[in-house]
Structures are given as structure tokens and as C-alpha cells.
Amino acid sequence: MLTGDKLLTPAEVGELYRVDPKTVSRWGASGRLPCIRTPGGHRRFKESQVRALLEGDTGDQAAAVPAPRSGAHDQEPVAAGDVSGG
Template sequence: MTASTQQTHPNNQDQLLTPGEVATLFRVDPKTVTRWATAGRIGSIRTPGGHRRFRETEVRALLAELTNDVGSL
């Protein structure tokens, strides 16, 4: 197990993504992701320093849901 894997998956917990990483997945600006979190469209966690982080499984589930919705049009 590498050092980075130990940091991102301690005790098999979900990996946390930054707003920039989420924005890349959705192809939007990171500020859009922050607005979604503020509006409650996507759940976020605050770090002790006040930064937002997003659970990878939740982000990927939302992305899959939105992709399926668009595909059915």
C-alpha cells in the first residue's frame, strides 16, 4: 500500500475529492461545485481548515444519475 493510498483510504473510508476534482468530473467551474454544495444539491464535508471536500461515491452516483437523465432525453 502506498503512502497516498493510506491517506485517501484509511480504514476503507470513502475518498474525499476537492471542488476542483469534482468540477473536472462534471466539466464545470469549481465555484459552481461550491454553489451546488451551498444549495444542498451535493453533500460536502468541511475540513478543520474550512475547506470543502466531497465523497467520491456520492459524486460518482450523482454524475451517473445526471448522465442517465440526459441519455433518456
């Protein structure tokens, strides 16, 4: 690797996006997030590409990967009695 760009594991990318590492692997497999395969078959993601997507500097891939999730504590709870039936 001549560029000096750090390679991130799916777990590291998942922490940045607040998603499960398996989700990151699926993004790599589907082409939504560019990845490199190691000789052992594991996916690695270039830090510069991941950060560019996080910052919105993506060009054509702007809608390819969703924005990071907010934490569950950011959502207001819904009481059982508040659910309306159709």
C-alpha cells in the first residue's frame, strides 16, 4: 500500500457509522462502500474513503451509504397506549 492510507476493519467502520460490523460487510459486498479484500478474504476499508463518506464529500456515492445513526437514547419512547390502530 503506497498511499499510506490506513485500512479499517468492518468493526472500526461500524463504530464510526454506529452500525453492526456485519452491515458494513454487506455494504462492501454490495459495492455501496468500496473495500479491499485481504489474502484471507476479509474486507478492509480505506480510512480516507470512509471519512469522505462521513463528511459528505462523496461525488456520485453521496446516497450510497446512509448517514450514521443517532443513538437509541436520542429517540423519544412511545408508551403502549399511544399506538393507534387502523
